[in-house]
Amino acid sequence: MINLKINGLPVMVEEGTTLLEAAKFLGFPIPTLCYMEGLSPYGACRLCVVEIGEGSKAKLVTSCTYLAEEGLQVRTASSRVVRARKMILELHLASCPQSKTIQDLAAAHDVRQQRFRQEYEDCILCGLCVRMCEEQMMAKAIGFRNRGQNRSIGTPFDIKSEQCRLCGGCIYVCPACQLRCTYNEPDKAICGACANLSPPCVEKEEFDDMMCYMDPCVACEITGKKNSEK
Amino acid sequence: MTTDEIPAIVERHLDDQGGLISILEEVQAKFGYLPADALTIVAETTKRPLVDIYGVATFYRAFSLTPRGEHLVSVCVGTACHVRGAPRVAAEFERQLDVKPGETTPDRKFTLETVNCLGACALGPVVVVDGHYFSHVNASKVREIIEKTREGLDKIEIKTDRRIFPVEVSCSRCNHSLMDPEHPIDGFPSVKITQSFGQQHGWLRLSSLYGSYNIEEEYKTPYDTVLHLFCPHCHTELIGGSDCPECGAQMVPLILRGGGTVQICPRRGCKGHILDVG
Incomplete structure (x- = not known):
């Protein structure tokens, strides 16, 4: 012990x-x-x-x-830990603002803005889906590819993998959102189940008066809503 | 080369911790790139998931999943080369070859790539073509580099390289001159001897330039075979030299006119030689 x-x-x-x-x-x-x-x-x-x-x-x-x-x-x-955490969240927000998980975490940690160049990635390369696929589903259908700026997760050659059983485990664990789900291209799809891409804050009424600190907000941009209309 | 040879390559590297990188290196050396089929076969024979193989193959810049051209042009765009105008050099290569970095010309002759530092910053901007370094390159030198590459970079510049000089040799047994002025190689009389490999006997002409490895032969002999060489005049086998410092084969001694001997390695493709000037 x-x-x-x-x-x-x-x-x-x-x-x-x-x-x-x-x-x-x-x-x-x-x-x-x-x-x-x-x-x-x-x-x-x-x-x-x-x-x-x-x-x-x-x-x-x-x-x-x-x-x-x-x-x-x-x-x-400690104050150092809190400061580091806020910075990490800002960085996650900068790369993946449309993720509900990240937005919620940011809100919970009192992050009100992010000061970096805004990107709209659909992946934070956390590798949850890769580990899920390998360790729980025993499939190893997806993995990391390339490196540095070009690093991405997916199947070899971006085609449907023979190892993939369409279990959807990767989508289930993904904190970033529409992950690898390429929905409208069945040949490239891993799961095919997740066809609903609309961000939660747009469709559901209870989110209508939600305070959104994201500027610009991807969800709003997709629907053509302006920030001032919120 | 077909994909049938891949299992043998894998077999060779099985002991060294899996040796995936060595396997991929060897596969790439055979094909010039890593074809999709080859990766699948490597995955099957190593019993490893394809994602892992694909991950490694895409991680390293040395591996290419698309066919590469005959010549690889690497333009250094590292910091030191950058400030000395490497972007202009890269742009000029792009313009003249009409490809973007990472691409190959449609005739499969050139692949253009940019690299981040070659460690030769004092020589910058540096361009490397097939292992040949070009230093202090500027946009106006690009055409010359491309032209030189088309002609073949291994061709030796006899007039400018002072390490290269012609020699005259004779048989170590009968002392008959082996020089053949009728048939020049590299612009100098060639050295004519008889070669024998298996059932085949024929002439072999060597460049008489010390430092040039150009040869011509009556019969094509396979790379890496140790040939038996004979004097065309007294027909004795030219043998009895010391062991080749490169490959260990017994070398062939020839007498130099003006004193001394030169020993050459009889292994096809081996460049081992010893010059002993009296």
Whole structure:
């Protein structure tokens, strides 16, 4: 057993426990995007950062991949952690503003704007779908391709994979939205099930008076609504 | 080359930790690129998912999934080359070859690519064509580079390269001159000897330029075979040299006019030689 302190509270965990699991055990909330129980942790979204160590040696680590160590001092909500988390959310918003998951997280962490060049990606490369496909569905139909700016997730050669059973697991776990679902091109589609692309805030009445901080908002742009009409 | 050979390539690399990159390198060397069928076969024979193979193949710039041209033109657009005008050089290549970086000309002769740094910043802007470096390139030199490449970059510039000089040799047994002025290679009398491989006997003419490896032969002999070479005058086998420093085959000694010997490797394609000037 390993003894460590999270936010000053001592906790005893088994060897091999990650900081995220230990913090969850104590009830400290840590936001996550690319973490899912039953899938191997990946540390891609960086949202689960916590601060470890003391003084000048303190550093930020991703709690989903960092294993508990004897005597470790962990802070899950220090000002540095909060600042880093907000920045990470801003970056996610900059690349993937139409994601409901990211918008909700941003709202929950009091992120009111993002200061970067706005892009409209449909993927944050968190790899959840890849791990889902490999580890739970045992298919390995999709994976990472290319690198750097051109990195993307999909099937080899962008054609329907023989390994794919159209289980839809990848779409189910995706935090970013319409993921690989290419709906109207059946040959390239992985699932074919998800044909509903309309953003939730446009169609449903209860979202009519929703406060939207996204400017420009993809959903509004798609429907031709202007921000002032909201 | 057909895809039938791929399982053998995979087989060769099975011991070294899977060796996927080595496998792909070898497949690419055979085809010039990585065809989709080949990747599928590699996946099947290595029993690994195709996504992993495809991921590696697309990750590295060295691998290409589209056919490459005969000549690969890499224009460095790294920082040092960039400030010295590499973008203009790249644009000129684009204009003259009429392709964008990453593309191949329709006649499959040239593939143009830009690279981020070749580590030869002091020579910038640098252009590399088939492993030959061109330094301080500017837009006006582009045509010359393309023309040189079309002619063949391995062709030696005899007049300008001072490391290259003609030699005259004779048989180490009968001392008869082996020079054949009737049949020049590289513009100098060739060295004529008789070669034998299997049942075939025929003449072999070597360039008499020290530093040139151009040869002509009566019968085509396969690459990498060790030939038996004979004096065309006394018909004794030219043998008894030291071991080739490159490949270990026993070398063929020839007497240099003016004193000394030169030993050449009888292995087809091996460039091993020892010059011993008295």
